[in-house]
Amino acid sequence: xxxxxxxxxxxxxxxxxxxxxxxxxxxxxxxxxxxxxxxxxxxxxxxxxxxxxxxxxxxxxxxxxxxxxxxxxxxxxxxxxxxxxxxxxxxxxxxxxxxxxxxxxxxxxxxxxxxxxxxxxxxxxxxxxxxxxxxxxxxxxxxxxxxxxxxxxxxxxxxxxxxxxxxxxxxxxxxxxxxxxxxxxxxxxxxxxxxxxxxxxxxxxxxxxxxxxxxxxxxxxxxxxxxxxxxxxxxxxxxxxxxxxxxxxxxxxxxxxxxxxxxxxxxxxxxxxxxxxxxxxxxxxxxxxxxxxxxxxxxxxxxxxxxxxxxxxxxxxxxxxxxxxxxxxxxxxxxxxxxxxxxxxxxxxxxxxxxxxxxxxxxxxxxxxxxxxxxxxxxxxxxxxxxxxxxxxxxxxxxxxxxxxxxxxxxxxxxxxxxxxxxxxxxxxxxxxxxxxxxxxxxxxxxxxxxxxxxxxxxxxxxxxxxxxxxxxxxxxxxxxxxxxxxxxxxxxxxxxxxxxxxxxxxxxxxxxxxxxxxxxxxxxxxxxxxxxxxxxxxxxxxxxxxxxxxxxxxxxxxxxxxxxxxxxxxxxxxxxxxxxxxxxxxxxxxxxxxxxxxxxxxxxxxxxxxxxxxxxxxxxxxxxxxxxxxxxxxxxxxxxxxxxxxxxxxxxxxxxxxxxxxxxxxxxxxxxxxxxxxxxxxxxxxxxxxxxxxxxxxxxxxxxxxxx
Numbered sequence: 001x002x003x004x005x006x007x008x009x010x011x012x013x014x015x016x017x018x019x020x021x022x023x024x025x026x027x028x029x030x031x032x033x034x035x036x037x038x039x040x041x042x043x044x045x046x047x048x049x050x051x052x053x054x055x056x057x058x059x060x061x062x063x064x065x066x067x068x069x070x071x072x073x074x075x076x077x078x079x080x081x082x083x084x085x086x087x088x089x090x091x092x093x094x095x096x097x098x099x100x101x102x103x104x105x106x107x108x109x110x111x112x113x114x115x116x117x118x119x120x121x122x123x124x125x126x127x128x129x130x131x132x133x134x135x136x137x138x139x140x141x142x143x144x145x146x147x148x149x150x151x152x153x154x155x156x157x158x159x160x161x162x163x164x165x166x167x168x169x170x171x172x173x174x175x176x177x178x179x180x181x182x183x184x185x186x187x188x189x190x191x192x193x194x195x196x197x198x199x200x201x202x203x204x205x206x207x208x209x210x211x212x213x214x215x216x217x218x219x220x221x222x223x224x225x226x227x228x229x230x231x232x233x234x235x236x237x238x239x240x241x242x243x244x245x246x247x248x249x250x251x252x253x254x255x256x257x258x259x260x261x262x263x264x265x266x267x268x269x270x271x272x273x274x275x276x277x278x279x280x281x282x283x284x285x286x287x288x289x290x291x292x293x294x295x296x297x298x299x300x301x302x303x304x305x306x307x308x309x310x311x312x313x314x315x316x317x318x319x320x321x322x323x324x325x326x327x328x329x330x331x332x333x334x335x336x337x338x339x340x341x342x343x344x345x346x347x348x349x350x351x352x353x354x355x356x357x358x359x360x361x362x363x364x365x366x367x368x369x370x371x372x373x374x375x376x377x378x379x380x381x382x383x384x385x386x387x388x389x390x391x392x393x394x395x396x397x398x399x400x401x402x403x404x405x406x407x408x409x410x411x412x413x414x415x416x417x418x419x420x421x422x423x424x425x426x427x428x429x430x431x432x433x434x435x436x437x438x439x440x441x442x443x444x445x446x447x448x449x450x451x452x453x454x455x456x457x458x459x460x461x462x463x464x465x466x467x468x469x470x471x472x473x474x475x476x477x478x479x480x481x482x483x484x485x486x487x488x489x490x491x492x493x494x495x496x497x498x499x500x501x502x503x504x505x506x507x508x509x510x511x512x513x514x515x516x517x518x519x520x521x522x523x524x525x526x527x528x529x530x531x532x533x534x535x536x537x538x539x540x541x542x543x544x545x546x547x548x549x550x551x552x553x554x555x556x557x558x559x560x561x562x563x564x565x566x567x568x569x570x571x572x573x574x575x576x577x578x579x580x581x582x583x584x585x586x587x588x589x590x591x592x593x594x595x596x597x598x599x600x601x602x603x604x605x606x607x608x609x610x611x612x613x614x615x616x617x618x619x620x621x622x623x624x625x626x627x628x629x630x631x632x633x634x635x636x637x638x639x640x641x642x643x644x645x646x647x648x649x650x651x652x653x654x655x656x657x658x659x660x661x662x663x664x665x666x667x668x669x670x671x672x673x674x675x676x677x678x679x680x681x682x683x684x685x686x687x688x689x690x691x692x693x694x695x696x697x698x699x700x701x702x703x704x705x706x707x708x709x
Contacts, residue, residue: 024050033060060076061088062089077106081102089112091688097117134157139174141166141167147175169190186222189223190231221250222707284307307337331371339378347363375406376700378702412484488695517540522549530587555583555586557696585611585696597623598623625651
């Protein structure tokens with residue numbers, strides 16, 4: 001950019017400045033705000049004028065701009081702070097509170113997201129006092145927060161805020177009592193049961209903060225709880241206020257709770273009041289609240305956009321016929337549906353059901369027909385098996401959902417049919433990867449790639465139902481294929497210690513060919529593959545690397561035989577083609593993070609975050625250091641292996657000492673996976689890293705579309 005001259009001719013296609021202002025503005029919207037203001041703006045007079053256009057300075061996004069240093073952020077605010085109306089600093093954990101306080105200079109701010117930033121009560125008060133136009137706010141409520149330190153000017157600003165998002169790391173109402181005009185309230189409960197010193201915390205909130213006003217203007221209420229009893233204690237206090245008098249304009253009510261969450265008198269009153277007074281567009285309730293069909297018959301929907309029945313035990317007849325079909329609701333508006341962990345949702349009756357039972361294809365067909373505009377669908381964490389017969393397979397029915405953009409399925413659901421004893425066992429992919437011709441030998445380990453449009457290794461089978469499904473939804477951006485019995489060693493929403501179950505028997509027929517079929521998704525950005533026992537060589541991964549050029553995040557867990565990593569060579573070949581890959585998560589019990597792996601990973605020039613989880617795995621510290629030295633954009637390195645505590649601590653200190661000075665956002669955690677101190681080791685990890693990559697969970701249809709920002 002710096003070498004482009006101002007007098008470049010419009011007809012000279014070799015120069016960027018030959019484009020019109022409209023095209024250049026569109027291009028500049030994709031340039032990070034700091035680079036735009038501090039670098040591009042200085043190239044020439046024309047770009048200086050364009051970079052000052054209100055369409056570029058109106059909104060500033062610093063989220064995941066890991067090169068946004070303290071000085072650069074201060075300069076940015078100094079130059080265009082008076083023009084910024086929307087500012088997103090989500091997860092800028094590496095910036096000091098003094099730097100974040102400079103946001104107070106953006107006097108025209110209407111919307112600001114400071115979740116993940118360091119802010120004391122006094123700094124928050126000073127900042128909000130200078131933002132009289134603020135209407136949307138996102139902050140963290142950390143230990144030590146004191147609402148009594150908020151000034152009258154700050155409270156006046158909060159009284160006009162209509163949208164509030166709070167992440168609670170301590171039992172507190174935060175700034176909620178000051179926000180009397182709220183229309184949208186989002187609460188993320190991340191409170192630990194114990195303090196750093198080991199003291200047991202209480203969910204009792206301060207008496208002086210308990211006078212929360214009734215929110216008659218509230219339209220959206222969302223609460224997401226991390227595991228822990230104390231989070232449930234605190235959310236009950238928030239719900240008690242709503243149960244006293246339910247807002248009549250409420251159209252979205254969502255509570256995401258891992259595990260069980262027993263009803264109380266207040267919550268029953270709230271649900272009864274909602275059934276009488278409101279018509280919802282979005283609904284998610286704890287599973288124990290939904291396991292009675294009476295509630296489903298009473299709740300009313302207007303034009304549903306997001307519905308989640310995750311982990312519920314309701315049968316298909318209760319869940320779909322009575323609530324959706326039986327209620328006569330128009331489901332054309334439904335964009336997001338989460339049925340994760342609903343073992344009976346595709347079966348006709350709530351009867352005792354074995355994992356091997358088949359789905360009710362008529363029921364699924366009715367659902368697909370009614371919800372033809374679905375964009376996000378989650379059917380993971382359950383066994384959904386299809387019976388023999390044309391047009392009855394789950395994949396064939398889902399192929400009619402042409403608008404899907406994200407999809408989560410159990411591995412067993414994509415198998416063509418049930419395994420039979422008389423069938424020959426599947427041959428290793430290397431034996432049928434390519435035709436040999438007349439006596440030609442196949443050189444293993446030296447694959448050739450004819451071009452980006454071709455798939456090396458095992459060819460996808462066009463006759464398979466999974467291949468046909470993916471062909472029918474070519475614009476899919478996120479795909480999760482997770483074993484029904486998969487249990488991560490580092491889960492996000494389940495207890496860390498769970499009984500490990502063997503893979504479903506039908507998953508044995510899903511292997512390299514099915515993985516290769518994913519390569520036809522040219523717009524795929526996020527991929528998760530977990531518990532695929534029949535992935536032998538991993539050659540299907542190479543197809544994904546060659547053909548899915550938009551891939552940004554990749555999560556692989558427990559592929560093939562757990563005692564041996566047979567896909568290492570294929571993974572190395574795959575990574576050579578992943579030029580846009582930013583996030584990589586690998587979970588495999590006996591994975592060896594050796595020089596070969598890190599040499600291949602070094603070719604992912606855009607990589608920013610790496611997480612390795614291997615119970616009995618090993619690593620080579622020299623290879624890790626060399627990798628970090630070559631990949632200059634990596635700011636997160638989490639490795640949980642079977643190495644000793646001394647080895648892990650030594651490597652972690654070496655990485656921080658060598659690279660943190662030039663990478664202020666660097667976050668390194670190297671720790672033995674089975675060590676009793678693991679929970680303490682990760683408690684200081686920024687929530688954005690834990691939630692997005694380190695701790696495993698399904699992310700399809702997790703929240704309503706466009707819930708925030």
